[in-house]
Amino acid sequence: MKKPDECCDVGxxxxxxxxxxxGRRQDVDLCIADVVASLNAANIxxxxxxxxxxxxxxxxxxxxxxxxxxxxxxxITAEGRG
Numbered sequence: 001m002k003k004p005d006e007c008c009d010v011g012x013x014x015x016x017x018x019x020x021x022x023g024r025r026q027d028v029d030l031c032i033a034d035v036v037a038s039l040n041a042a043n044i045x046x047x048x049x050x051x052x053x054x055x056x057x058x059x060x061x062x063x064x065x066x067x068x069x070x071x072x073x074x075x076i077t078a079e080g081r082g
Contacts, residue, residue, distance in 0.1 A: 017030050
């Protein structure tokens with residue numbers, strides 16, 4: 001699978017990879033799949049995740065109810081806003 005240069009639009013599944021979590025297939029956004037895989041490998045089970053698609057912060061919901069916020073670097077535009 002070729003890694004995309006940009007995040008896919010919300011609702012698009014083109015930038016997701018399948019991952020086995022607790023014996024079930026979960027589709028995970030490619031740009032946070034390494035974090036989700038690392039958490040699950042450390043026995044910190046995830047329930048849901050979303051990268052935010054460059055419109056908002058991403059998040060990873062853990063099985064115990066906690067949520068991890070995923071912040072990505074923002075690009076500075078010519079107008080000075082990210």
